[in-house]
Amino acid sequence: MSAAATPAAILTLDGLRKAYGDLVAVDGISCTVAAGEIVGLLGPNGAGKTTTINMVLGVLAPDAGAIRVEGLDLATHRSEALERINFAAVYSPLPGNLTVAQNLRVFGLIYGVRQLAARIEELLAQYDLERFRNTRSGVLSSGEQTRLSLAKAMLNRPHLLLLDEPTASLDPATARDMRARIRSFAAPGTGGVLWTSHNMHEVVEVCDRVLFLSRGKILLEGDPRTLPGEHGKASLEELFITVAREPLSLEPA
């Protein structure tokens, strides 16, 4: 699966590898995320999803390979590349001792958001956070904190959005609403999304393409609606379970 950089590629991973001692967490991953595309990064725990996302976020250096964001090499143009990215992850809430508005203002300045005050108002309304404007983030429910993380992730109108289980702590109605927002983010064709989730129904609903990771390698790639049938499985969830338990049965002969 070689990854040739195309003009429309927002993210290009080329031969990405990361090992912790003898444990190879990511083993030569190559892929792209195109503008307007929502790509699901799937796999069992320990497959290398979060390691891959951490490398794209610049907080983990790959041992080999390259990461390019709109053609910018992350290794040499870190700040410029990260200006085009934003992320939300369940394990990285915003500081709980700042209010919702303060968090958005601080990160808005860090991401260089123009007309920041107006942008904050827009996001507070979009993510139903207006009534929590002056509430410390730490006292919000987990669902409200997730909405705040997503609002922060949208602050700079990123070209690449990295979402690590973004709907994990949301109730079904709010999760559906968030999925709709993320689809509408990608719809104009200017931004791409790399999304990890363990909710296969959600992945089928949202993702244009999925990458199944197993032991640090991309095992399968394709349309989440047709991929299970191509491998004799009834659903994406069944395919996921096979990837997790019997990955060798899916490896090309």
Place this chain on the structure above:
Amino acid sequence: MSRVRPRRVAAILLRHFYLVRGSLSRVVPLFVWVAIDMVLWGFITRYLSTGTSFRFSLVTTLLGAVLLWDFQARVMQGVTMAFFEDVWSRNFLNVFASPLRLSEYLSGLVLSSIATSAVGLAVMLLVAVAAFGLSFAAYGLLLAPFLLVLFLFGIALGVAGTALVLRLGPSAEWFIWPIPAVLAPFACVFYPLATLPAWMQPAARLLPPAYVFEGMRAVAAGGAAPVAPLAWGALLAVFYILIACWIFRSVHRYAVRTGLVARYSAETVS
């Protein structure tokens, strides 16, 4: 380090302002401990001055030295406290996965330190001048370079301290608090450098504060302005800032290479 964008630096300063403004437990330490130090040393100085004759004013040299030493400690702690806020709120991933450059982050910490240490300095001056009659008139314009050298060295200590905590994990903050006390005997805050045993004197000469306090005593005793030693002290302090920034950058690279930034609360990646 690369070009610094003022808005990003301002973000770090603003974050610290929000935290301090809304928190009594952050506001009180800005001035209470240094005020208590001034009161304590003010009375000690007053007692020692009773019935004893010195060639110089004890208030100016002793209490003045305590004030300047405390100022340096507040500068150091100003940098480390602003950094600890990110440690305590587990904010590393949000900060280090953003476009913020290390130079911008460190500049923000330094600006936060300038703001908080200025409060401490103002309170110390108020207490020392109003309650104990401290006057820096004997030093004249030399007070500015005295403060500058101590400020620069405080920044260097603060940046080096943050690098240590970044490398060793949240619990390593306990290494940071005693740093001023560990350095004080070598910095000749209360006594001339010649008082130290021979083996301690080379270490003292490597510390910028030693030049400040030697200079203070010389001027208070009616000597000439110690321009050359102060310039050397300032150069040393700038050198230590560069070294501290290099250490921070190296530790950050290590943390990114090993995954420590992403798993900081674990304190180790092994």
